Amino acid sequence: MTDRLTIRRPDDWHVHLRDGAMLRGVARFTARRFARAIVMPNLQPPVTTTAAAAAYRDRILAAADGFQPLMTCYLTDHTDPDDLAAGHADGVFTAAKLYPAGATTNSASGVTDVAKLAPVLDRMQAIGMPLLVHGEVTDPAIDIFDREAAFLTRVLTGILRDFPALKIVLEHITTADAAQFVADGPATLAATITPQHLLLDRNALFEGGLRPHAYCLPVLKRERHRRAVVDAAISGSPKFFLGTDSAPHGVRRKEAACGCAGIFNAPFALESYATVFDREGALDRLEGFASEHGARFYGLPLNEGTVTLERAPVLVPERIATEDDAVVPFHAGETLGWRVVD
Ligand SMILES: NC(=O)N[C@@H](CC(=O)O)C(=O)O
Ligand SMILES: [Zn+2]
Ligand SMILES: [Zn+2]
Numbered sequence: 001m002t003d004r005l006t007i008r009r010p011d012d013w014h015v016h017l018r019d020g021a022m023l024r025g026v027a028r029f030t031a032r033r034f035a036r037a038i039v040m041p042n043l044q045p046p047v048t049t050t051a052a053a054a055a056y057r058d059r060i061l062a063a064a065d066g067f068q069p070l071m072t073c074y075l076t077d078h079t080d081p082d083d084l085a086a087g088h089a090d091g092v093f094t095a096a097k098l099y100p101a102g103a104t105t106n107s108a109s110g111v112t113d114v115a116k117l118a119p120v121l122d123r124m125q126a127i128g129m130p131l132l133v134h135g136e137v138t139d140p141a142i143d144i145f146d147r148e149a150a151f152l153t154r155v156l157t158g159i160l161r162d163f164p165a166l167k168i169v170l171e172h173i174t175t176a177d178a179a180q181f182v183a184d185g186p187a188t189l190a191a192t193i194t195p196q197h198l199l200l201d202r203n204a205l206f207e208g209g210l211r212p213h214a215y216c217l218p219v220l221k222r223e224r225h226r227r228a229v230v231d232a233a234i235s236g237s238p239k240f241f242l243g244t245d246s247a248p249h250g251v252r253r254k255e256a257a258c259g260c261a262g263i264f265n266a267p268f269a270l271e272s273y274a275t276v277f278d279r280e281g282a283l284d285r286l287e288g289f290a291s292e293h294g295a296r297f298y299g300l301p302l303n304e305g306t307v308t309l310e311r312a313p314v315l316v317p318e319r320i321a322t323e324d325d326a327v328v329p330f331h332a333g334e335t336l337g338w339r340v341v342d
Pocket of ligand 2: 218
């Protein structure tokens with residue numbers, strides 16, 4: 001039995017660091033574990049210009065240094081391909097994010113019709129800039145548990161057909177359908193996987209009562225889907241890699257009549273992933289998933305440092321304070337079986 005594991009320093013390929021007081025409260029948890037992080041642009045207002053992204057990057061580094069925030073551009077119906085390409089050439093934008101309008105938190109300014117994005121996607125394909133996708137349809141006639149699967153056939157298939165050289169990351173996959181679609185897809189298609197979608201199925205939302213801290217989007221699915229997502233993560237395939245989707249909301253906004261979607265998992269994300277890989281007898285695959293596949297897909301160098309995990313209990317606090325509201329972390333009040341050796 002392995003009791004200690006040293007892996008190359010990992011990256012987080014999908015994280016929400018927020019802004020203002022929340023940014024100052026949460027950024028250090030990502031910075032202390034991950035060498036780089038792909039920072040989501042769904043602020044209010046969203047990060048749609050190079051100037052806004054450069055200023056946001058400065059605010060992030062003022063809140064927590066020692067890691068490299070990789071910035072993304074929030075795509076809208078009005079994104080200008082020239083501006084986007086200039087921001088990429090300047091080294092400000094690493095990737096661009098497609099939120100179907102209305103699909104998730106702060107997506108109201110997102111894209112209403114992917115057909116309108118054709119000139120943007122064409123340019124991204126030409127310059128090798130990855131497209132990151134929140135893959136859910138917004139058609140209210142589609143059941144919320146089916147929105148990811150519907151996105152594959154209704155939207156993603158067309159993007160892959162029309163832009164065969166475009167690098168695409170399907171973010172936070174939650175279904176057997178998505179895992180299969182990515183595994184069967186071209187080498188230009190990859191996916192990130194969160195800790196919560198590896199550890200929880202939809203029953204966690206209703207365990208003894210309504211559980212707002214288990215609510216995120218895409219919503220948790222049936223156990224058979226969780227099982228398929230685990231199999232993808234531990235498969236060793238370079239198409240699947242770590243993206244926490246850590247998405248903090250203050251406790252007042254979570255524990256509400258209409259609670260926000262998002263799970264704040266940054267503080268113990270590595271411990272979470274290690275728990276899953278250990279349970280599956282796949283600890284030898286954790287390094288590829290956490291520290292290699294993503295960098296290779298993005299065409300970035302592998303990190304130099306290492307991080308060591310050991311089999312030892314670690315208690316997750318009930319709350320983490322920020323200047324405003326407290327935030328409830330994933331696994332609040334639980335004891336995990338792996339801890340990071342600092
Ligand atoms: N995952 C979530 O439930 N929420 C994210 C948005 C997102 O990643 O879809 C957020 O910004 O709160
Ligand atoms: Zn999303
Ligand atoms: Zn997200």
